[in-house]
Amino acid sequence: MSGTPAPFTADDYRARMERAARSAAEAGLSGLLVAPGPDLVYLTGYQPVATERLTFLVLAEGRDPVLVVPTLEAPDAAHAAGAPALTLRDWTDGQDPYAVTAPLLDGKGRFGVSDNAWAMHLLGLQRQLPDTSYVALTEALPMLRAVKDARELERLAAAGAAADEAYDEILKVRFAGRRESDVAADLASLLLRFGHSQVDFTVVGSGPNGANPHHEAGDRTIERGDMIVLDFGGLKHGYGSDTSRTVHVGEPSDEEQHVHNVVRAAQQAGCDAVRPGATCQDVDRAARKVIASAGYGEYFIHRTGHGIGVTTHEPPYMIEGEEQPLVPGMCFSVEPGIYLPGRFGVRIEDIVTVTESGGRRFNNTPRELAIVD
CATH class of the missing domain: 3.90.230.10 (Creatinase/methionine aminopeptidase superfamily)
Incomplete structure (x- = not known):
């Protein structure tokens, strides 16, 4: 096959995020936390390098998707293909990123988390929100990316x-x-x-x-x-x-x-x-x-x-x-x-x-x- 296929649009990513949030609710989850990696690329088109600085996409049915990013990476996130379908919430060095993310989770519930999320970030959220629990996306939503358009x-x-x-x-x-x-x-x-x-x-x-x-x-x-x-x-x-x-x-x-x-x-x-x-x-x-x-x-x-x-x-x-x-x-x-x-x-x-x-x-x-x- 020759040529370059047309890029995915913000509407494509919006539909993916809506479908993922809906699937999470149907699976009995309060929402999804998506760290840098293949799930984040699939859902938003954003592909940052995973580091010690927290980045999480927060999805929940009936709510606008929010991408929590370090301030120094916010310009790149804003230029991602799916960015128009997102709300960006940035945090600066010296802030507690878990305190920034916690209000998006309502303090309780069971959340799906992408398999490659760093343990330090998940444990940080658990300390901030002791009434939350988490399950790997491969276990909770194994078919999230399985059916291709x-x-x-x-x-x-x-x-x-x-x-x-x-x-x-x-x-x-x-x-x-x-x-x-x-x-x-x-x-x-x-x-x-x-x-x-x-x-x-x-x-x-x-x-x-x-x-x-x-x-x-x-x-x-x-x-x-x-x-x-x-x-x-x-x-x-x-x-x-x-x-x-x-x-x-x-x-x-x-x-x-x-x-x-x-x-x-x-x-x-x-x-x-x-x-x-x-x-x-x-x-x-x-x-x-x-x-x-x-x-x-x-x-x-x-x-x-x-x-x-x-x-x-x-x-x-x-x-x-x-x-x-x-x-x-x-x-x-x-x-x-x-x-x-x-x-x-x-x-x-x-x-x-x-x-x-x-x-x-x-x-x-x-x-x-x-x-x-």
Whole structure:
């Protein structure tokens, strides 16, 4: 996809904040406290660096949203895309920021707080307001950012297409005789070339390192005969990419090809299970059944998928026990794998969105085992 998508407007952010406040009330919460991080970016477009100085967005149904910020950061906050939908309340060094924030919470109630809020800020509020209690947003409102609108889907599709372009190009480089870290650097450079503003990870797991799902690219020299797990992604236009493919240096053995075929079938089964009304655990069960039936169940050691949006990992999660129904607009990975300790691993991953009739992949590179030099 080419071009830059239209920016989100103050009205977009106002609607998000109203929806979040309404969802909080429906969940029995008095309101929400949102610290710097992905929730604040999603709700306001404001992305400050988290520091010891308190910043909190305070949301409650029926009230205007208020952003409490340090005075020295107020000019930046005032220029955020969502600022016209906010009331700014600043505090200066030497003031007690908790005393400034406390009146917005009415002194009592149960509030949702963003997961990445600093403990010192939450404890400070608790000292000021001993009759308040708090719950993490992931627990209280796990679906806050889960259902994407058309413009979010456009950004996720563009990020997925850029990651696909990076994969197409990485197949052209030499693998044998180079370090994993060299290939990882190539991947990072390619993601940036194809429009990513941020690279979050570049997993290159060669040979036995591929049996560690989150192996960080190291100094191991890639050899002929290695199976290599490639898992990479980041942010483009503020939304995430995340894709995995497994390649082989030279011709694979029959066993290696068989394991890859099993994972490919499992990944297809997981994608086929995506449809409105199915649950998150249905996707996990579909992929896991294929791997277990092939005798590799104990070697599939992680969930089948995770949500993606303004971060590369967020709810919902495709795992046994998660009964959240799938609805159109949800976006998540489908990434089963088999990991044979000390030998090799295989993982195949696409980002999928739920449509009215099933699922749509945002990654479309070949899923066959690619042979590289």
